Amino acid sequence: MGLIRYLLIAAAGLLAIVIFKRIVAKPLRQHLDNKEDERLGRLVQDPQCLVYVDNRDAVRRKVPGGELFFCSESCATQYMEAQGGA
Ligand SMILES: [Zn+2]
Structure with a gap:
């Protein structure tokens, strides 16, 4: 009887480790994604209000030859309208 009890405790322990890993692994991956973003993060100039x-926080607009970044949706809209683009 004692052996079965130990086996049950061991199984429960393993299960706990697996569950724990699943809970921990996901935020860890998100954390790594954030790390990647931080690495790519840089200051860009809003061509509308300068x-x-x-x-990472900017409003983006795809333009021929690249991408423009704006501080807000309204700046993006004003700029694109001034350019006669979509
Ligand atoms: Zn702006």
């Missing part, structure tokens, strides 16, 4: 914004 303010510098972090490209």
